[in-house]
Amino acid sequence: MKLEREMMRGAGPTALLQLLSAGEKYGYEIIEALTQQSAGVFELGQSTLYPMLYNLEAKKLVTSQKKEGPNGRSRRYYRLTAKGKKKLAADREQWAAVIKGLGALGVTRLLDIAPNVALPGLALEGGTQ
Amino acid sequence: MSDSTSTPFFSPSFPAFKTLITFLRPSFWLGGNWKKAIKESGLPTDVQATIHQVVQRSRLMRREKFDVAEELIQHFQDGNQQGRSFEALTETFGDPESAALLIRRSKIRNRSVWISAARMIPPMMLCFSIVYLGLFLWYHSGKASPTIDYMAELNRNSNEAEEEEKAWPLYRTVWAKYQLGGMGEYADMRQQMFVEDKGTAGSRLVRPSDQQWPQAVEVLKQHQELLGVFRKGANRKSFGLVLTSDVRQYSDEDFAALFPYSKKETHEYGCGPEDPSGILDGATIGVLLPHVSEVRNVARLFHVDTRHAVVEGDSERATTNIETVLGLANQITDNKILVSSLVAVAISSIGFDQLEDVIRSNPDFLSPAQLDRLQSKIKQLDIHSWLDYSGEKACFKDMVQRCYTDDGNGDGRLTAVGMRLLKSDFLTGVTGLSNPSVPYSPPAISFSEVFAGIESALMNSEIIAPTSVLMCAGRKETLAKAEEFFSEVESDSKLPFWESRNSKTDGWQHHDDFFSENQAKFILLSKMFPAVSAVNVAIARAKARQDAVIVALAMHRYHRQHNQWPETTEELVGNYLKEVPVDIINGKPLHFKVVDDAPLIYSVGMDHDDDGGVDAKRKGKPAKRSSIVPGPKDDDFEGDWILWSQAMPLNSSK
Numbered sequence: 001m002k003l004e005r006e007m008m009r010g011a012g013p014t015a016l017l018q019l020l021s022a023g024e025k026y027g028y029e030i031i032e033a034l035t036q037q038s039a040g041v042f043e044l045g046q047s048t049l050y051p052m053l054y055n056l057e058a059k060k061l062v063t064s065q066k067k068e069g070p071n072g073r074s075r076r077y078y079r080l081t082a083k084g085k086k087k088l089a090a091d092r093e094q095w096a097a098v099i100k101g102l103g104a105l106g107v108t109r110l111l112d113i114a115p116n117v118a119l120p121g122l123a124l125e126g127g128t129q
Numbered sequence: 130m131s132d133s134t135s136t137p138f139f140s141p142s143f144p145a146f147k148t149l150i151t152f153l154r155p156s157f158w159l160g161g162n163w164k165k166a167i168k169e170s171g172l173p174t175d176v177q178a179t180i181h182q183v184v185q186r187s188r189l190m191r192r193e194k195f196d197v198a199e200e201l202i203q204h205f206q207d208g209n210q211q212g213r214s215f216e217a218l219t220e221t222f223g224d225p226e227s228a229a230l231l232i233r234r235s236k237i238r239n240r241s242v243w244i245s246a247a248r249m250i251p252p253m254m255l256c257f258s259i260v261y262l263g264l265f266l267w268y269h270s271g272k273a274s275p276t277i278d279y280m281a282e283l284n285r286n287s288n289e290a291e292e293e294e295k296a297w298p299l300y301r302t303v304w305a306k307y308q309l310g311g312m313g314e315y316a317d318m319r320q321q322m323f324v325e326d327k328g329t330a331g332s333r334l335v336r337p338s339d340q341q342w343p344q345a346v347e348v349l350k351q352h353q354e355l356l357g358v359f360r361k362g363a364n365r366k367s368f369g370l371v372l373t374s375d376v377r378q379y380s381d382e383d384f385a386a387l388f389p390y391s392k393k394e395t396h397e398y399g400c401g402p403e404d405p406s407g408i409l410d411g412a413t414i415g416v417l418l419p420h421v422s423e424v425r426n427v428a429r430l431f432h433v434d435t436r437h438a439v440v441e442g443d444s445e446r447a448t449t450n451i452e453t454v455l456g457l458a459n460q461i462t463d464n465k466i467l468v469s470s471l472v473a474v475a476i477s478s479i480g481f482d483q484l485e486d487v488i489r490s491n492p493d494f495l496s497p498a499q500l501d502r503l504q505s506k507i508k509q510l511d512i513h514s515w516l517d518y519s520g521e522k523a524c525f526k527d528m529v530q531r532c533y534t535d536d537g538n539g540d541g542r543l544t545a546v547g548m549r550l551l552k553s554d555f556l557t558g559v560t561g562l563s564n565p566s567v568p569y570s571p572p573a574i575s576f577s578e579v580f581a582g583i584e585s586a587l588m589n590s591e592i593i594a595p596t597s598v599l600m601c602a603g604r605k606e607t608l609a610k611a612e613e614f615f616s617e618v619e620s621d622s623k624l625p626f627w628e629s630r631n632s633k634t635d636g637w638q639h640h641d642d643f644f645s646e647n648q649a650k651f652i653l654l655s656k657m658f659p660a661v662s663a664v665n666v667a668i669a670r671a672k673a674r675q676d677a678v679i680v681a682l683a684m685h686r687y688h689r690q691h692n693q694w695p696e697t698t699e700e701l702v703g704n705y706l707k708e709v710p711v712d713i714i715n716g717k718p719l720h721f722k723v724v725d726d727a728p729l730i731y732s733v734g735m736d737h738d739d740d741g742g743v744d745a746k747r748k749g750k751p752a753k754r755s756s757i758v759p760g761p762k763d764d765d766f767e768g769d770w771i772l773w774s775q776a777m778p779l780n781s782s783k
Binding site: 027029073 | 183196197199200201203204206207208210211218221222223224225227228231232234235236238239
């Protein structure tokens with residue numbers, strides 16, 4: 001399942017921040033990781049990734065640096081800034097609240113939204129419904 | 130986020146400093162060659178085309194394009210290395226056009242404020258250049274087209290006078306012979322009329338007690354013809370010299386009289402290098418008044434001759450001389466130019482001084498009939514009418530029609546030629562009357578001389594001159610403002626002095642403030658509007674003196690008849706005065722006292738109270754009478770303003 005554009009616009013940056021919280025990554029690596037780890041939910045049009053990264057960079061949430069990769073080729077690597085880490089923490093809380101709210105409304109169950117996605121810090125009260 | 134408020138500018142982490150460093154790097158301007166990078170990437174042609182399309186359409190800065198191209202090349206290389214075909218990668222990449230748009234937006238957001246601002250400079254420069262070019266063409270295309278002969282307005286009185294009412298045809302006959310306005314034997318001779326005054330360290334007219342007196346008498350003898358002609362001419366209604374700003378307009382006889390050492394063909398005319406366009410040819414602002422100061426010199430000659438008449442016991446000649454001088458004062462104002470009015474004030478003062486001289490030296494020298502004659506003559510002097518701004522108004526309107534375009538509906542804009550004239554010192558030089566508070570003075574700040582230089586250069590720069598179209602008021606607005614100011618001045622001039630603005634503490638300050646604040650907008654008005662305060666005061670002083678002289682003559686006539694002085698000025702009303710003249714300071718009757726059998730007539734002076742006829746002091750020191758400027762109460766002064774000082778020793782009165 002792929003997210004609609006508006007949903008991606010809201011969730012995509014948080015997903016990117018989350019992904020980079022594990023360590024620095026280069027463009028294609030991020031695309032691959034997003035697709036695999038979100039079971040295709042966050043499968044970005046590849047051309048969308050870079051504008052999203054540049055926007056996060058403009059907001060000083062990520063920073064980039066050109067350096068040589070293990071295969072000897074030079075690439076641009078992105079990593080979270082301190083501000084990015086704070087933002088990610090805030091986003092996590094907000095998404096948890098959204099999911100909790102949606103769950104409470106009976107819109108959907110957590111597992112229906114993203115059965116394979118690990119959502120750290122999310123603790124639903126009263127378990128799944 | 131860096132804290133720019135606490136980071137010193139020269140710190141490498143200061144954003145502006147970082148941007149500056151970025152700007153200084155050649156790579157910022159040259160960037161990288163993104164096209165070459167794509168070509169040398171080794172990627173298939175289709176992929177290269179996609180990347181090329183995205184980068185090209187992003188319309189970013191060269192440096193940014195290179196970064197995007199590099200990143201997309203890496204993207205495709207990494208994808209292929211991960212086992213995906215280039216076809217598949219191209220397919221999943223998305224629409225290049227949308228990608229270009231999104232990349233452009235996000236990259237622009239990524240720019241620092243400093244770079245964004247720097248990026249705005251070229252378009253702004255372009256806009257500015259276009260606007261400036263428009264203004265430049267608009268400004269330089271404006272041409273003035275003067276249509277009204279304002280010189281004719283200045284000459285109205287002369288032109289309307291009958292030939293036998295004009296004095297100039299008489300004066301002209303002796304003007305050249307006696308080198309009035311020139312150099313030579315007679316002009317040198319007249320220097321004998323002056324001696325150095327040890328008391329004031331200046332020069333004064335010679336007196337019979339001076340060692341130089343015999344030489345002066347000899348000079349007077351040499352000038353008998355001139356004095357005779359002026360005695361005759363001064364009775365005429367009009368001075369009668371037709372004014373012009375172009376010497377070529379003078380008749381040959383007039384030119385020969387006024388400029389005896391010059392040839393008409395080679396004499397400079399117009400405004401010379403100040404006005405290469407010739408727009409001021411015939412302008413009232415350049416009106417020639419070569420006769421005015423010479424008439425004052427003739428009045429001085431009469432003063433000495435009057436002293437001689439007293440020595441010779443010729444009271445009739447003394448009386449006629451005084452009448453002549455007062456007649457000259459009146460004649461000189463027939464052109465309604467304020468400069469002439471101010472000279473008339475000076476000439477009338479010479480007349481009053483003569484009279485005071487005569488009576489001081491011998492109170493019974495003049496007969497009652499002569500005293501009566503002189504009193505009538507002085508009363509006839511309509512000094513208040515000399516305060517006439519019509520000439521200045523005509524000069525102003527004339528300059529407007531020469532400096533502004535005319536759209537046919539009374540409006541127009543300042544022309545380049547007009548602006549050049551206004552920025553030169555020409556106006557002040559010509560009129561000598563422009564408002565002293567107006568000349569441009571840069572603010573007194575640190576490095577003031579440097580700033581003054583820069584500001585002055587900008588003010589006078591030809592480069593910024595076209596912006597005057599935006600800054601300066603148009604023709605209609607300028608004329609309307611001038612009309613408002615002149616009307617205010619004219620209606621104020623109809624008030625008695627003690628009710629006029631000059632008697633108020635703030636006086637004409639609102640005009641000065643207006644001109645200071647609107648110097649650029651109303652540049653012509655601020656340069657040409659007369660120094661109202663100074664002119665009004667000069668006329669008021671002359672009027673005060675006239676009134677005092679009239680009272681003095683009335684008192685002497687009373688004394689001759691009753692062999693005693695009147696107790697009050699009211700006793701003079703009827704036979705000796707029509708009404709008691711009032712003090713211009715407060716509108717109450719002039720004060721007098723009798724000292725050593727001589728009257729002393731005075732105004733309450735600057736402290737506005739009657740001190741019993743004590744000469745004025747300023748901050749405890751004797752004040753020159755010429756330093757008394759009638760106006761609001763001034764606590765620096767004490768004592769009174771002596772207007773008829775017959776009762777005082779000669780040295781303290783002059």
